Amino acid sequence: MPPLLALERVDAGYNGIPVFSNLTLRIEAGTFAAIVGPTGAGKTTLLKILLGALVPLKGRVMLKGEPLGGANRAQVGYVPQRAATDAYFPITVEQVILMGLRGRRLPPWPIPVERRAAATLAERLGILGVLRHHICDVSGGQQQRAFLARALISSPSMLVLDEPTAGVDMRTQQGILKLLDELNREGITILMTTHDLNAVAVHLPDVLCFNHGLVARGSPAAVFTDRVLAATFGENLKTFNHDGRLLVAHVAPLRA
Incomplete structure (x- = not known):
């Protein structure tokens, strides 16, 4: 049986210049994984390939054994960074959620069954009370849940989530990660980028260390080693065990 998503010897980049080359990757159904790596390592390019938003320079991207593109792209939902969205666009939380159905049919205005679906999702994600509020008038965590609902409504x-916990407080971060874990247990495959290695170590079972290619993949305990972190980030990152928990910290070199 083919994996849910597969990259087969993929080169990806822009204007014929690859950001990464010869990448082979299998994402099985039920995966819950983080993609970690430094800024400029090609993570955004990888997300575009996974979403079918960027055509590979070489190789194939397969979804359930079929080439990714056209109608089957709708099977991959996307939650962008909050910083990449215009929170001041005059639109309500409900309208944000319903945008996940845009292009699926005409006419463009929602019908009652779609509004009920949006309300059901909003209740599930804890934002029913702000459904009619302007998106810029709700908290960062509520905005992120609205974008998540937009991806889920289809x-x-x-x-695929791009830094879903960036720019939110610790309590909100924990709530988002718990929600993603629940969705994964219900059968949704989840890939997310993040810079928070300690949150990954606690919450995610699978990690892809990426720097212009796949450096390592495995559980946090397997890949968060000094060697792999140095190969991925090129910095003085060290791992520690504190009360049975794996922690990653930046260690500045001692001055001579």
């Missing part, structure tokens, strides 16, 4: 098999 019932995707897989979610």
